[in-house]
Amino acid sequence: MTKMTLGAHPYMLGFDQLERLLERSAKSGNEGYPPFNIEQTSDNSYRITLAVAGFGEEDLSVTVEDRQLVIRGRQSADTCERVFLHRGIAARQFQRSFVLADGVEVGSAIMENGLLHVDLTRALPETVVQTIKINKRGQ
DSSP, rough: OOOOGGGTTTTTTTTTTHHHHHHHHHHOOOOOOSSSEEEEEETTTTEEEEEEETOGGGGEEEOOSSSEEEEEEEOOOOOOOOOOSOSSOOOOOEEEEEEETTTTEEEEEEEETTEEEEEEEEOOOOOOOOOOOOTTTTO
């Protein structure tokens, strides 16, 4: 018995790109830092919230690359030498990626109380009805 992929199924025409997106997101291998939430704020809007304690706005970048939301964090080096007796707040660089579906747009990014909020909206596609003319053979 052969395994049929999503893109090769006879009723799923044109969905091979979806299969590639699923493979790409599975390979991203995020290690769980920083922790994040994804919430639905309305029928057509979402919010991704990352816990980025210790990072300032200048340490973070939010970009969209090839239908993928990429959030990177890199803290600038401390100018003064500090001696930590305990360091529990992570200060390492990170990259988080989220694959965006067609029609999903990034609205705004807001930093608030150590949390980075990224708002997304999904445009509703218009319903398209197309009538195909049937021609007779031999004419």
